[in-house]
């Protein structure tokens with residue numbers, strides 16, 4: 291069956307010339323990273339549009355019009371067209387500086403004119419001229435305005451520009467047909483300015499496959515946005531202008547800029563308005579709903595259309611026994627290793643035998659050839675770890691723990707652990723969804739309706755690093771006390787004060803900067819969760835030969 295090819299988007303010509311991989315990510319995989327920069331950039335652009343006829347585009351005869359080429363191969367919006375002497379002159383408005391020193395250059399076998407316009411901008415303005423000419427309009431001139439240089443540069447029509455556009459259209463269609471993504475640029479300055487750097491991870495990939503010696507620092511090391519927690523029953527979140535307004539019965543009203551909120555977490559009976567939900571969806575945030583006791587019940591995010599190819603690889607890959615088993619072994623090994631490290635660093639008793647036991651258990655995993663025996667090894671390691679968890683508590687600590695228990699938790703530490711793991715599940719669910727995965731379909735935890743199995747898989751190595759260590763700090767530093775809990779019907783539960791303290795401590799922990807053991811740069815734990823999801827994606831799509839979760843020493 292023949293596949294109809296959609297017209298290439300005008301804007302895509304720009305990305306294609308900038309970097310072929312960028313084009314592939316944006317227009318074949320339809321990925322786009324929302325950050326504070328992109329939200330603000332969009333707002334500025336919209337403001338410029340409102341103001342444009344009054345300044346630069348003064349006298350523009352047609353603005354913001356969408357054109358389709360007669361041959362059906364190209365379409366796109368032209369921001370501004372002037373009509374002078376029966377000529378149509380498209381004008382492209384750019385934020386940056388013009389090209390200072392143009393050189394003679396051949397791109398896609400076409401010799402480009404030597405003018406002060408960047409190659410990618412030239413592709414865009416040439417595309418606009420192509421659209422106008424193909425619709426029978428006279429167009430022998432285009433202009434590119436560079437705001438930072440305050441210069442309007444003429445681009446005179448010549449037939450080579452049509453050839454350039456045609457070649458780009460052919461290349462763009464070729465990429466749409468082929469399933470192989472172009473490789474990332476190596477040590478290119480373009481990557482530093484690229485909005486999809488964190489999706490593409492060029493330096494990390496090139497480092498692992500040994501094409502570069504040192505990955506450049508990941509920017510930003512922390513996610514742009516924060517998390518808005520609302521834990522008071524009867525609370526309400528709504529949208530007021532550019533802010534989210536939060537009202538709770540105990541604390542009244544407060545406001546936070548919407549662009550600064552990446553996720554909203556609602557615990558118990560908290561209302562949220564449709565306008566607030568829409569705003570979150572618009573800037574690709576998520577909303578999580580927890581029960582009063584901290585159980586993650588569901589999440590809201592935008593339409594899941596992103597990266598269908600990755601989800602296809604996920605569903606197929608996790609059904610391949612070898613891939614499933616190998617990934618499961620890696621995360622269980624990493625979890626035991628991290629549990630051992632936490633005990634070694636914080637245990638106040640002689641734990642020599644315990645540490646040896648954990649090391650041996652971890653080593654035996656190498657020879658495991660099925661998931662059931664792997665679960666057995668995980669279970670005996672967990673039992674040892676929890677038996678010894680109490681050795682990490684200070685002598686003066688008023689809490690104790692003799693083992694892990696839940697539903698209901700029998701002691702205060704178990705109550706906090708369950709709540710903390712729910713927060714970690716939410717963080718991993720968001721990270722996996724952002725990478726384009728379905729967080730319900732995992733490789734180690736059995737798939738059960740309503741259970742985010744993949745999030746539970748990926749967070750295993752992070753339980754000791756993030757949640758257990760947070761709790762140790764909370765109780766050892768006496769930030770939390772017995773009065774912060776209630777005992778009810780044989781179970782121990784966190785009161786409101788305990789939840790607030792845990793949320794604050796958890797947020798502090800996931801915001802902490804750590805040095806990545808492989809890449810050497812610093813990033814926060816929460817950024818690390820996203821990095822892990824993306825590295826696993828690269829493994830599943832064949833861009834990386836293996837995936838190894840984080841372990842600390």
Ligand code: SF4
Nearest residue numbers: 309312475481484490
């Ligand atoms: S980060 Fe670099 S290689 Fe990746 S899409 Fe952007 S410019 Fe291309």
